[in-house]
Amino acid sequence: MAKRRISQKTISEIGITRINRLLDLSVEAVRQGRNDRARRYVGLARRIGMKTRTTMPKDRKYCKECFLPMVPGVNCTVRLTGHRVSMKCTECGAVGRTPYLKEQRT
């Protein structure tokens, strides 16, 4: 059987829907206290992202050290430091910082 070629656009679209689904599942797993599952879901989502060559959605935060999704009030603390939003993972202590200067100016 001939191999069917699909366009890069379709591949990325499939990738994005699968990544979003997996990240939803991982957030749910964190809420239920099942961190091992949550890590696995994030890992799978990352692999799909690499395979389908799509970047992970920016509004979904996960810890860069232990690959747990960051759920404020459950496993991370959110603080405003200077011109940055710092999110600290309470599982491993890693801090992720994102600037919000653009929002401050408006």
Ligand SMILES: [Zn+2]
């Ligand atoms: Zn962490």
